[in-house]
Amino acid sequence: MTGLKMEKMKKIQLIEQYLEDLYPNPKCELNYKKDYELLIAVMLSAQATDKSVNQVTKVLFNKYQSLEELKDAKIADIIDIIRPIGTYNRKATYLIEIANILWNDYNGKVPNNRKLLETMPGIGRKVANVVLSEWFHEDNIAVDTHVDRVSKRLGLAKNNDSVLEVEKKLQQVYQKQNWSKRHLQMVLFGRYQCKSQKPLCENCMLKEICQKENKD
Numbered sequence: 658m659t660g661l662k663m664e665k666m667k668k669i670q671l672i673e674q675y676l677e678d679l680y681p682n683p684k685c686e687l688n689y690k691k692d693y694e695l696l697i698a699v700m701l702s703a704q705a706t707d708k709s710v711n712q713v714t715k716v717l718f719n720k721y722q723s724l725e726e727l728k729d730a731k732i733a734d735i736i737d738i739i740r741p742i743g744t745y746n747r748k749a750t751y752l753i754e755i756a757n758i759l760w761n762d763y764n765g766k767v768p769n770n771r772k773l774l775e776t777m778p779g780i781g782r783k784v785a786n787v788v789l790s791e792w793f794h795e796d797n798i799a800v801d802t803h804v805d806r807v808s809k810r811l812g813l814a815k816n817n818d819s820v821l822e823v824e825k826k827l828q829q830v831y832q833k834q835n836w837s838k839r840h841l842q843m844v845l846f847g848r849y850q851c852k853s854q855k856p857l858c859e860n861c862m863l864k865e866i867c868q869k870e871n872k873d
């Protein structure tokens with residue numbers, strides 16, 4: 658093995674160990690009880706925090722307690738509920754369309770199939786990855802804003818890599834059976850420590866290998 662490869666392996670070991678130390682049992686922070694609630698919550702979480710999504714879904718899923726009720730909801734009522742998370746007009750339209758698709762085409766169940774999921778409005782690769790790993794326990798690395806930022810700061814991906822390129826690189830870095838766990842750990846690390854603004858670098862054990870300039 659070349660010295661360069663050894664160095665890369667050591668770096669990955671260090672990252673994985675630190676993530677394990679910080680978040681040994683990482684959990685998705687979106688609240689949901691049913692498969693469609695998860696799908697809708699992840700769709701709503703685009704450009705919104707999990708905390709704000711949880712606030713609106715608490716009201717939403719309390720008012721509409723089944724998919725059948727949700728598919729027949731009035732768009733103005735949905736907009737009123739999800740207004741705090743932004744881009745609510747578009748998301749409200751998606752939400753009712755998704756509820757109708759699930760009801761009419763999939764017997765009210767979220768399909769365990771990436772291609773089918775990605776044909777639904779507002780559902781891209783990241784949402785599909787989260788749903789497939791969270792509900793169906795499929796090994797996946799969803800690259801959201803946190804995973805993207807952390808990967809680039811730690812040199813696991815290049816600054817100009819697309820989210821798909823980041824995902825492919827992380828799939829090479831981590832063992833497949835750890836993909837979903839590493840995704841959750843990197844989300845938490847990005848959300849609470851390696852934050853976009855003012856990351857908490859002072860006590861970070863990855864400071865030596867981090868490529869961010871001007872570490873705070």
Ligand code: SF4
Nearest residue numbers: 851856858861864867
């Ligand atoms: S040193 Fe700072 S920027 Fe680098 S990984 Fe740690 S928290 Fe993130």
